[in-house]
Amino acid sequence: xxxxxxxxxxxxxxxxxxxxxxxxxxxxxxxxxxxxxxxxxxxxxxxxxxxxxxxxxxxxxxxxxxxxxxxxxxxxxxxxxxxxxxxxxxxxxxxxxxxxxxxxxxxxxxxxx
Amino acid sequence: xxxxxxxxxxxxxxxxxxxxxxxxxxxxxxxxxxxxxxxxxxxxxxxxxxxxxxxxxxxxxxxxxxxxxxxxxxxxxxxxxxxxxxxxxxxxxxxxxxxxxxxxxxxxxxxxxxx
Numbered sequence: 001x002x003x004x005x006x007x008x009x010x011x012x013x014x015x016x017x018x019x020x021x022x023x024x025x026x027x028x029x030x031x032x033x034x035x036x037x038x039x040x041x042x043x044x045x046x047x048x049x050x051x052x053x054x055x056x057x058x059x060x061x062x063x064x065x066x067x068x069x070x071x072x073x074x075x076x077x078x079x080x081x082x083x084x085x086x087x088x089x090x091x092x093x094x095x096x097x098x099x100x101x102x103x104x105x106x107x108x109x110x111x112x113x
Numbered sequence: 114x115x116x117x118x119x120x121x122x123x124x125x126x127x128x129x130x131x132x133x134x135x136x137x138x139x140x141x142x143x144x145x146x147x148x149x150x151x152x153x154x155x156x157x158x159x160x161x162x163x164x165x166x167x168x169x170x171x172x173x174x175x176x177x178x179x180x181x182x183x184x185x186x187x188x189x190x191x192x193x194x195x196x197x198x199x200x201x202x203x204x205x206x207x208x209x210x211x212x213x214x215x216x217x218x219x220x221x222x223x224x225x226x227x228x
Contacts (some may be wrong), residue, residue: 004156033215043203043218056215091156093216100145100164100207102216104156 004105006092012111018080021108023092024073033102034067034077035091043091049075050097082112115140115206119219127227132176132191134222136204139185146187147205147216148178157203163187174198199226 005024013019025032033048047057049069057067064083069075079086089109093102120135138144145164149157161172168180174197178189187204204219 042220045215045217048215093157100162101147101159104149104158106154106156 004092004094004103006090006105006108008108009106010109010111012113013082015083015112016081017112018078019082019086019110019112021077021090021092021110023075023077023094023105025075025092025094026103027073029094029096029103030072031095031097031102032069032075033093033095034075035093037089037091037107038087046077079110082110084112087111115144115208115217117204117206117217117219119202119204119222121222122220123223123225125225125227126194128196129193132189132194132198132224134189134202134204134224136178136187136189136219137185138187138204138206140206140208142208145207146178146180147207148172148176148187148189149203149205149218150174151201151203151221153200160189160202194224194226196226196228199224 007022031050034046035043037043046059047067052069067077089107091104091107093104095102116139118137147162148160150160151157160176161170163170163180171177176191178187180187201221201223203221205216207216
């Protein structure tokens with residue numbers, strides 16, 4: 001298996017633009033997590049899904065952020081409109097219910113200028 | 114609610130010396146505990162985990178950690194540091210749930226290995 005695949009690896013966008021980050025989970029994994037990593041706040045859980053259903057979105061910073069999981073093999077995290085303070089590395093991680101280990105993608109480094 | 118505290122955001126060790134990274138947690142139920150490593154520009158990779166059973170767990174690359182319930186700790190050690198151990202290390206806790214098992218991470222400890 002290729003692991004958790006995130007795209008793009010790097011994204012530079014202007015303030016006010018819409019940004020969409022993508023994640024393809026490992027086949028068979030039914031839990032998916034979106035994390036944000038910054039120097040100031042470390043690793044923060046934004047939202048997680050189980051069987052394509054959002055379970056906990058309490059970490060989503062504000063209404064500008066939204067996440068979807070339309071099927072078991074794809075998830076998106078959208079920021080609209082983006083702001084410079086959204087600059088961070090965004091990680092997607094997935095796991096199966098029968099396993100305690102979460103596997104991480106390589107992340108998307110977002111820079112909003 | 115669960116939380117994780119890692120003492121020391123930066124640790125410097127000499128090559129061949131002991132590596133000790135401290136982690137304390139709080140959890141309302143018996144926890145699952147993890148150490149992850151992150152190399153520059155990479156995602157997180159699992160080093161080791163404790164779920165149940167033996168409290169001393171061994172992981173990859175010669176690392177091990179001991180779960181001490183009375184101290185609510187899960188410190189990570191390696192007897193002899195190697196240059197390739199330079200990375201950032203994250204302790205994490207999760208609580209078993211019917212679905213999800215979300216991880217809460219500590220702030221991370223960046224390890225520098227001196228020749």
